[in-house]
Ligand SMILES: O=C(O)c1cccc(C(=O)CC[C@H]2O[C@@H](n3cnc4c(=O)[nH]cnc43)[C@H](O)[C@@H]2O)c1
């Protein structure tokens with residue numbers, strides 16, 4: 001009996017092994033938020049004065065959040081661990097190693113360069129560090145990385161100006177940069193004020209991918225669409241409250257970057273069973289599954305696919321379709337999209353072959 005026959009005979013539909021080998025793309029994952037305990041320990045060893053614990057149990061406690069504001073406070077203490085271009089390079093390269101272990105073939109990594117340049121890292125050295133890590137990671141692990149530079153909105157328009165400068169100055173702009181985002185808290189940070197910065201980024205050829213509707217209502221998603229010309233929405237959780245918005249997202253093929261465990265960890269959604277991902281799918285919205293800040297939320301992309309399989313009752317082809325949604329919504333070129341979609345199909349057919 002093959003593995004597949006044994007599983008079928010037992011009536012078992014545990015998707016974990018299938019997901020572990022499924023080639024995947026990730027579209028919503030943060031740079032600093034991807035620092036695993038292993039990476040945090042390495043950085044903390046370099047900077048022993050830091051507030052971040054290195055012991056795994058203490059770190060798990062440290063990464064338990066009371067709300068979104070608390071999450072950002074903790075996030076910034078990890079930002080404080082990244083002090084030199086070599087820290088930036090190490091973090092980026094090690095993230096790619098962790099991605100490759102999960103069969104992530106392509107990732108658009110959200111980076112907040114303002115947080116590093118304002119802490120004194122030279123902009124040129126920062127760009128060289130991420131690009132060096134990107135090239136090494138692709139050569140050594142086979143994972144293709146691309147960058148989304150995001151404005152930390154709560155840090156004000158000064159941060160928007162600096163981010164768009166770093167993203168559009170021909171002498172600085174890194175080769176791997178494909179998109180422009182907006183992160184951090186949404187409450188008290190209206191999206192429309194960032195329109196001029198998104199206009200400049202879009203004019204320079206970058207794609208628009210702001211966070212919206214993670215911690216505020218559907219009007220923030222409309223603002224992201226109307227003012228920031230969003231092509232995908234980071235989270236978009238509250239879109240479920242507005243049927244007209246869901247219809248618009250579905251019709252325009254504007255993907256939602258859904259991050260289920262993140263929404264529970266930051267208390268944006270009460271329980272996984274209450275997560276609106278089912279409503280998105282029912283409305284025909286292009287849903288992609290992502291991990292956001294995986295070690296901080298005790299998850300990884302494979303676990304998020306397992307959550308989606310349960311919430312959406314997906315079989316192997318359903319999971320393959322989910323993986324292909326991410327390919328479709330990515331900023332890969334058409335040949336890259338076709339190749340990754342074909343790899344997903346080949347893997348799935350092989351897995352299900354008798
Ligand atoms: O770096 C600073 O000095 C600074 C000053 C004021 C405010 C900020 C931020 O708000 C940084 C927020 C930071 O959070 C990142 N992030 C990670 N996960 C999420 C998420 O789920 N939703 C929104 N933002 C998230 C984001 O990329 C920003 O860099 C910084």
Ligand SMILES: [Zn+2]
Nearest residue numbers: 028211234292
């Ligand atoms: Zn995010």
